[in-house]
Amino acid sequence: MAANMALTLGKALLKHKLHLGQLTGLERFMVASVTLADRPSTFLAATNVEPELVDPKFDYVLLSQSVEANLELFELICQRVQADVVAVPYWLGLMCVGPAELGTVFKVEKQRVPYAVDYPIKKQEDIAKIKIPQQATGYLKMVFDINKEAQRRYPDSLFMLMMDGPWDLAMLLRGDRDLPTDLRIHRDYTEAKDQATRDKIRRFGNPDIYPAIMELTTQLSIRIIQLAAENGLSLMGSTVVDQYAAKPIMSREDYFKYVHPYRVRVWEALGKKVTISYLVPSPQETVENLKDPVLAKGFGVFTNYIFPQTPEGVTLPEYDRPMLELAKQYKQSYTYLVHGKYLRDASEAQLDATVQRICGLATEVRANLMVTIASVPPGASLEKANYVFKLVEKYGRY
Amino acid sequence: MNTAIAAGVAEGNVYDMEDMVTSALAAGENPKDLLQAMMAGLNTCGARFESGEYFLPELMGAGEAFNTGMKVLAPELAPGDRTSQGTVVLGTVRGDVHDIGKNLVGFMLESAGFTVVNLGVDVSAEAYAQAVRDHKPQVLGMSGLLTTTMLGMEDVIEELKRQGLRDKVKVIIGGSPVSKKYAEQIGADGYGNDAAQAVRLVRSLL
Numbered sequence: 001m002a003a004n005m006a007l008t009l010g011k012a013l014l015k016h017k018l019h020l021g022q023l024t025g026l027e028r029f030m031v032a033s034v035t036l037a038d039r040p041s042t043f044l045a046a047t048n049v050e051p052e053l054v055d056p057k058f059d060y061v062l063l064s065q066s067v068e069a070n071l072e073l074f075e076l077i078c079q080r081v082q083a084d085v086v087a088v089p090y091w092l093g094l095m096c097v098g099p100a101e102l103g104t105v106f107k108v109e110k111q112r113v114p115y116a117v118d119y120p121i122k123k124q125e126d127i128a129k130i131k132i133p134q135q136a137t138g139y140l141k142m143v144f145d146i147n148k149e150a151q152r153r154y155p156d157s158l159f160m161l162m163m164d165g166p167w168d169l170a171m172l173l174r175g176d177r178d179l180p181t182d183l184r185i186h187r188d189y190t191e192a193k194d195q196a197t198r199d200k201i202r203r204f205g206n207p208d209i210y211p212a213i214m215e216l217t218t219q220l221s222i223r224i225i226q227l228a229a230e231n232g233l234s235l236m237g238s239t240v241v242d243q244y245a246a247k248p249i250m251s252r253e254d255y256f257k258y259v260h261p262y263r264v265r266v267w268e269a270l271g272k273k274v275t276i277s278y279l280v281p282s283p284q285e286t287v288e289n290l291k292d293p294v295l296a297k298g299f300g301v302f303t304n305y306i307f308p309q310t311p312e313g314v315t316l317p318e319y320d321r322p323m324l325e326l327a328k329q330y331k332q333s334y335t336y337l338v339h340g341k342y343l344r345d346a347s348e349a350q351l352d353a354t355v356q357r358i359c360g361l362a363t364e365v366r367a368n369l370m371v372t373i374a375s376v377p378p379g380a381s382l383e384k385a386n387y388v389f390k391l392v393e394k395y396g397r398y
Numbered sequence: 399m400n401t402a403i404a405a406g407v408a409e410g411n412v413y414d415m416e417d418m419v420t421s422a423l424a425a426g427e428n429p430k431d432l433l434q435a436m437m438a439g440l441n442t443c444g445a446r447f448e449s450g451e452y453f454l455p456e457l458m459g460a461g462e463a464f465n466t467g468m469k470v471l472a473p474e475l476a477p478g479d480r481t482s483q484g485t486v487v488l489g490t491v492r493g494d495v496h497d498i499g500k501n502l503v504g505f506m507l508e509s510a511g512f513t514v515v516n517l518g519v520d521v522s523a524e525a526y527a528q529a530v531r532d533h534k535p536q537v538l539g540m541s542g543l544l545t546t547t548m549l550g551m552e553d554v555i556e557e558l559k560r561q562g563l564r565d566k567v568k569v570i571i572g573g574s575p576v577s578k579k580y581a582e583q584i585g586a587d588g589y590g591n592d593a594a595q596a597v598r599l600v601r602s603l604l
Contacts, residue, residue: 078542111546112493177501184456184458
């Protein structure tokens with residue numbers, strides 16, 4: 001797999017440099033990882049398209065039961081959308097990262113993406129009851145099977161694995177109300193100046209549960225990604241995601257003290273083959289990330305994902321030029337998300353102006369840009385998403 | 399004002415709050431003044447969150463410190479000591495279990511002196527309407543994080559109309575998929591882009 005990709009990259013670079021015809025989507029995507037491509041690339045995570053917008057016969061109950069239904073839906077989206085790369089061919093919500101097999105209870109309803117309703121870690125004793133899996137089962141196995149089959153059917157596409165890191169997995173096993181409290185009590189205990197204070201803290205809570213949970217989820221995170229590899233998936237381009245370890249959930253200081261060390265262990269245990277993204281809300285913090293050898297690479301480094309937005313759902317425009325200049329400096333792409341609510345609410349003229357502006361900036365700065373759509377929600381349509389991608393073709397010549 | 403108690407709440411000192419309030423009461427401090435100090439602490443914490451200095455664990459800590467102090471203080475307060483800027487009912491709409499954003503809004507409103515009735519998550523249209531009957535709030539706030547569940551906000555407004563309650567309460571909505579356009583479309587009175595805006599929005603409606 002890695003050898004195939006290296007070959008594809010080599011061919012794509014030759015084709016691009018010698019002007020031997022138009023780049024395919026995957027080729028453009030790969031060229032952009034090395035040098036300036038012919039135009040900004042476009043990307044769509046199929047899972048972010050509401051299934052009923054493609055065909056009402058697809059619902060989340062069916063998609064949680066059938067590998068083939070996921071692949072069929074993916075095929076329909078590939079046919080109707082002209083993005084350079086269409087990936088993430090499954091619709092299982094957060095069940096895709098493995099918690100359902102570890103005791104988290106998900107509600108699966110026809111019209112709503114599966115969501116967690118109960119968590120297995122209620123007290124410290126529950127941690128030991130969760131065993132590190134020896135093999136993939138249930139929904140996790142289903143995700144691997146879908147990915148593997150999609151890779152077989154679409155060899156010219158790219159299926160990057162995105163799995164939860166220790167913090168996000170802990171949120172799914174402990175719950176998003178308790179884990180931040182566990183962290184606070186642990187932090188207060190660890191940073192207490194004297195034993196009397198530590199004793200007092202123990203009367204109000206358990207400072208040991210946080211590191212115990214994170215130790216477990218670190219091992220789980222490593223094992224789940226190992227299982228992906230054992231099930232035939234490539235780790236190339238794979239990312240360990242802890243999107244809830246970012247602002248405004250926690251400070252950068254807390255992240256580096258209480259989350260990052262666990263993530264580094266995952267990264268090292270996997271031979272540094274996966275990237276460890278850390279989302280930040282500004283170009284200034286992106287610069288900080290770039291100083292860190294672990295955080296400096298990967299999907300989440302140059303993205304507007306959690307940058308401040310206008311009420312309409314557009315990233316504040318003043319953030320784009322600094323990000324493009326940084327992307328150019330570091331020879332990477334600025335991943336510009338068109339947020340779902342903007343796609344839904346904006347008129348074609350508004351979308352046109354937005355895409356024209358960001359593509360214009362990218363061509364002016366001569367930095368690689370990747371335009372993607374965060375979600376295609378009810379009220380929007382695949383055609384509207386496609387309209388955005390066509391606008392990139394229209395405005396995005398370098 | 400008891401600045402130590404205000405700082406204790408602001409900094410989420412859950413562990414000393416009970417002792418601090420007990421000592422202050424024993425020293426003869428006025429319970430109403432202590433309540434004001436605790437409210438000032440919440441307010442400081444809210445302001446620090448808004449300015450990007452504090453984050454979720456700090457907010458939760460301040461809320462917990464406030465509640466710990468109130469367990470000691472509440473029996474000592476006279477009727478009328480606890481003034482409220484108004485009552486706000488909050489909940490996450492049916493089918494959606496995202497709690498964090500709504501709780502942040504609740505914290506910011508409480509820190510500004512509002513009484514908040516938090517209905518939790520996965521709240522049905524009927525439960526919202528019942529809460530309006532029970533608590534008679536000035537404002538009803540709905541949160542949703544999913545583009546699919548936010549559609550339930552319209553059902554809640556319809557239910558309020560059906561039960562003759564719509565003109566008795568202002569309705570505000572929030573959550574990342576929600577927009578001003580959607581608020582106007584479903585007949586909500588206001589929309590907030592983030593938790594920090596919630597207080598300004600609620601004040602503007604009263």
